[in-house]
Amino acid sequence: xxxxxxxxxxxxxxxxxxxxxxxxxxxxxxxxxxxxxxxxxxxxxxxxxxxxxxxxxxxxxxxxxxxxxxxxxxxxxxxxxxxxxxxxxxxxxxxxxxxxxxxxxxxxxxxxxxxxxxxxxxxxx
Amino acid sequence: xxxxxxxxxxxxxxxxxxxxxxxxxxxxxxxxxxxxxxxxxxxxxxxxxxxxxxxxxxxxxxxxxxxxxxxxxxxxxxxxxxxxxxxxxxxxxxxxxxxxxxxxxxxx
Numbered sequence: 001x002x003x004x005x006x007x008x009x010x011x012x013x014x015x016x017x018x019x020x021x022x023x024x025x026x027x028x029x030x031x032x033x034x035x036x037x038x039x040x041x042x043x044x045x046x047x048x049x050x051x052x053x054x055x056x057x058x059x060x061x062x063x064x065x066x067x068x069x070x071x072x073x074x075x076x077x078x079x080x081x082x083x084x085x086x087x088x089x090x091x092x093x094x095x096x097x098x099x100x101x102x103x104x105x106x107x108x109x110x111x112x113x114x115x116x117x118x119x120x121x122x123x124x125x
Numbered sequence: 126x127x128x129x130x131x132x133x134x135x136x137x138x139x140x141x142x143x144x145x146x147x148x149x150x151x152x153x154x155x156x157x158x159x160x161x162x163x164x165x166x167x168x169x170x171x172x173x174x175x176x177x178x179x180x181x182x183x184x185x186x187x188x189x190x191x192x193x194x195x196x197x198x199x200x201x202x203x204x205x206x207x208x209x210x211x212x213x214x215x216x217x218x219x220x221x222x223x224x225x226x227x228x229x230x231x232x233x
Binding site for chain 1: 126156158160162167168169170173174179211213214215219220221222223224225226227
């Protein structure tokens with residue numbers, strides 16, 4: 001059973017860059033073919049997908065936020081990092097990382113089967 | 126971009142059946158996934174690929190998908206099922222993930 005944990009600042013100022021790290025506990029052989037995504041949730045609101053990186057380094061971004069997002073991975077550390085530039089108070093949210101399971105038999109699963117606990121990021125003006 | 130529409134709330138009495146809908150244009154041609162999110166907790170996958178259940182999810186949770194509506198059905202509802210439920214799919218036309226607006230399930 002994989003576990004994921006988000007880490008990063010709890011408070012950032014408007015216009016600053018947010019850097020969040022997702023660290024997951026599983027041997028690298030088990031990560032082959034999987035993906036890690038970032039999803040956020042403003043207080044009292046719905047989930048919003050932000051970005052996803054696959055283990056072959058393929059990257060996908062939310063069209064509405066693409067210009068502000070960068071997702072990278074460090075396989076040796078079992079970490080995925082998300083950076084978001086030009087933070088604004090409307091970006092205040094709980095940020096989750098989640099695993100997209102590995103590709104099997106050539107079929108890519110497009111759901112998230114394990115989630116981190118989330119980290120609340122508040123953006124002050 | 127693709128839009129998923131969920132009712133804001135659904136109420137059901139204990140031991141009855143709850144049905145939570147997720148509407149989208151020709152959604153029946155796509156794979157839909159469902160998450161349960163209890164207050165203050167991270168989401169948990171309860172149904173994937175329209176109707177499959179992850180290990181550990183009770184058989185009371187089931188899903189269907191046809192036409193313009195996907196449905197999450199919870200049979201014999203318990204107090205512990207009270208939560209927000211989100212549908213989700215992958216929009217292949219622009220290669221991104223989409224979540225519905227969420228439905229709050231209240232057990233009366």
